[in-house]
Amino acid sequence: xxxxxxxxxxxxxxxxxxxxxxxxxxxxxxxxxxxxxxxxxxxxxxxxxxxxxxxxxxxxxxxxxxxxxxxxxxxxxxxxxxxxxxxxxxxxxxxxxxxxxxxxxxxxxxxxxxxxxx
Numbered sequence: 001x002x003x004x005x006x007x008x009x010x011x012x013x014x015x016x017x018x019x020x021x022x023x024x025x026x027x028x029x030x031x032x033x034x035x036x037x038x039x040x041x042x043x044x045x046x047x048x049x050x051x052x053x054x055x056x057x058x059x060x061x062x063x064x065x066x067x068x069x070x071x072x073x074x075x076x077x078x079x080x081x082x083x084x085x086x087x088x089x090x091x092x093x094x095x096x097x098x099x100x101x102x103x104x105x106x107x108x109x110x111x112x113x114x115x116x117x118x
Contacts (some may be wrong), residue, residue, distance in 0.1 A: 037103070045066065
């Protein structure tokens, strides 16, 4: 698989909480954070190793060969969460790739982070 983008950022929640948030983003007991655009679909969990690794299916129906890998490591009382966008398919255009990376940053490094109160 080719790496299309990756970014790591600290999350205030510990690894088990982050892992659960990613495993079940629609959990009614949690604060909502996965707000999808009209061209996106809810991901399926393809691989999971609690609390350190999770792999999602593609959020984009027109890019079914994409995957999102999450690596979670402890950091004090919180976590470092790295998302990596991977693909077995054709590489997107530069503008599309920029959009995919931007969306991952918004969803993970903004929306998920804000769901923890920061």
